[in-house]
Amino acid sequence: SQQGEEDPQALSIQEGENATMNCSYKTSINNLQWYRQNSGRGLVHLILIRSNEREKHSGRLRVTLDTSKKSSSLLITASRAADTASYFCATDPSGSARQLTFGSGTQLTVLP
Amino acid sequence: DGGITQSPKYLFRKEGQNVTLSCEQNLNHDAMYWYRQDPGQGLRLIYYSQIVNDFQKGDIAEGYSVSREKKESFPLTVTSAQKNPTAFYLCASSSRQGTGGYTFGSGTRLTVV
Numbered sequence: 545s546q547q548g549e550e551d552p553q554a555l556s557i558q559e560g561e562n563a564t565m566n567c568s569y570k571t572s573i574n575n576l577q578w579y580r581q582n583s584g585r586g587l588v589h590l591i592l593i594r595s596n597e598r599e600k601h602s603g604r605l606r607v608t609l610d611t612s613k614k615s616s617s618l619l620i621t622a623s624r625a626a627d628t629a630s631y632f633c634a635t636d637p638s639g640s641a642r643q644l645t646f647g648s649g650t651q652l653t654v655l656p
Numbered sequence: 657d658g659g660i661t662q663s664p665k666y667l668f669r670k671e672g673q674n675v676t677l678s679c680e681q682n683l684n685h686d687a688m689y690w691y692r693q694d695p696g697q698g699l700r701l702i703y704y705s706q707i708v709n710d711f712q713k714g715d716i717a718e719g720y721s722v723s724r725e726k727k728e729s730f731p732l733t734v735t736s737a738q739k740n741p742t743a744f745y746l747c748a749s750s751s752r753q754g755t756g757g758y759t760f761g762s763g764t765r766l767t768v769v
Contacts, residue, residue: 577757584765586662586746587699589757632698634758643689643714644758648698 549647550633556653563620565650567633568613574636576609577644578618581630590618590631595638623654659683662747662761668769669734669741677732677764679747685759686752688730692716693744693763702745705730706752734766742768 551566567576575594579587593600593609593616600607606619620627630651634644660681669675679688687706691699701714705724719738724730730749734741744765748758 579757579760584744584763586760586762587748587758589759592757643701643704645701646691646699648696 550631550650552650553648554651554653556655557623559623559625559654559656561623563623563627563652563654565618565631565633565652567616567618567647569616569633569635569647570614571635572638573611574638576607576616577634577636578605578607578616579632579634579646581632581649583629587632620652623652625654625656628652628654660747660749660759660761662745662764664764665762667764667766669766670769672736674733674735675766677734677745677747677766679730679732679761680728681730681749681759682728683749683759684727685749686727687750688724689748689750689758690714690720690722690730690732691746691748693746699746702732741766 549568557563573595575592577592578590580590581587591602591607593607604621609616630649632646632649634646663678689704690702693699700716702720703714703722705711708727711722711724721733744763746763747761750758
């Protein structure tokens, strides 16, 4: 079953702008992770935020987590054409044996 | 370099055939996973294994089988019972503690001809 749902499904921005993607989920989690997928390739792990964290940064990436609303956001600042990809959130449910559940993704297009 | 290797990159299957997708990792990860991805969709879990000689069904295990005889290897067989096997298959691995997320292979695209 798909626990995480990303919003929007597709996003198109100009190079240099910021891109924000949102993820909502349904059950309690140990952590939430964001992944990137270039067309026809495997996923690449970007960042992990634990349930007791509210915000995390990695380079141009900023992730927030609101466990009361069961939602997370991924912000990519100063976007580049090379950021064009699909972005997925994945939840690691509490009490599970570490089986990530992935959302359906946001397709980001950064126009040069 | 440590990583996870899937082969082949492209695979064509005739109706009624079984095919096996290979997944090998040299990351010393205990856990391995198989996901299926359909166009424009997220990933759905087929099977996972947390330790050698043990594996569990995921959300869409019907028509698939796996084995985990070695820590490094987790092959997936798509059997003739899988009625709609055309998809992109992704293998992943993670440490038992899972602090660093999953490492994915580059995928196998399976097409029924």
